[in-house]
Structure formats: C-alpha cells, structure tokens
Amino acid sequence: MKQLTKAEEDIMKILWDLNEGSVVSILEQLPEPKPAYNTVSTIVRILEDKGFVKYRKEGRIHIYIPIVQKTDYSNQSINKLVDGYFQGSFKSMVSFFMKKNDISISEMEQALKEINKDTEK
DSSP states (O other): OOOHHHHHHHHHHHHHSSBBBBBHHHHHHHSSSSOOOHHHHHHHHHHHTTTTTEEEEETTTEEEEEESSSHHHHHHHHHHHHHHHTTOOHHHHHHHHHHHTTOOOOHHHHHHHHHHHHOOO
C-alpha cells in the first residue's frame, strides 16, 4: 500500500467519515481557509490513481468511495512507524511515548485494561 501525503490523508479522513462524497461535499468538510475546488479535485484523482478511492457517476458528478479501509491504512502506517523508528519493537515505541508524554503507570494499566477488554470482544 502506498503512503499518502498530508493533503491526501486529510481528504481520505473526510471520505472515511462520510463513507462517500463528491468534491463539493469534501470541500465543505475542510477547515478554513479552504483550498480551491480544483485542488481538492486533483487530490481525489491522485487518490484514485493510488488505488485508495473509486467513483460512481451521478449525472455529471463523481461520487468518490474509499476502497482502502481506515483501519488497514492505520495499521500499515503504525507498522511503518514501528519498523522505521523503533527497529520493529512495539515495546520501544510504547516506552518512547510513555516517557515523551509523561504517562503514568496507572494510565498505562488503564490502557492495557481497555486493550484487553477490546480483545475479549
């Protein structure tokens, strides 16, 4: 799976939230200052070329639909982060973020409880 630029990722996040959308509906969700319509249209076409979205026509309008699921992209991005910066060690990554964000042991235990609860479902 290809990596996305920040702009492409921003558009994908909107499409994942909307489930599908036109350039106009995507543009409506973007914060001010909004990019030009043509800019968003170009980014969506790049996403299509990269295999992240497909479209269907409704009259003259293209409705874009995510092909790549958010969880699949997130997993790939996390794995790339762990491999690239922490030599594949999830433990090293967690330790780094605990120290960097001053996370207490009790906060970590609470996070583990949440993970275990989700795993049991």
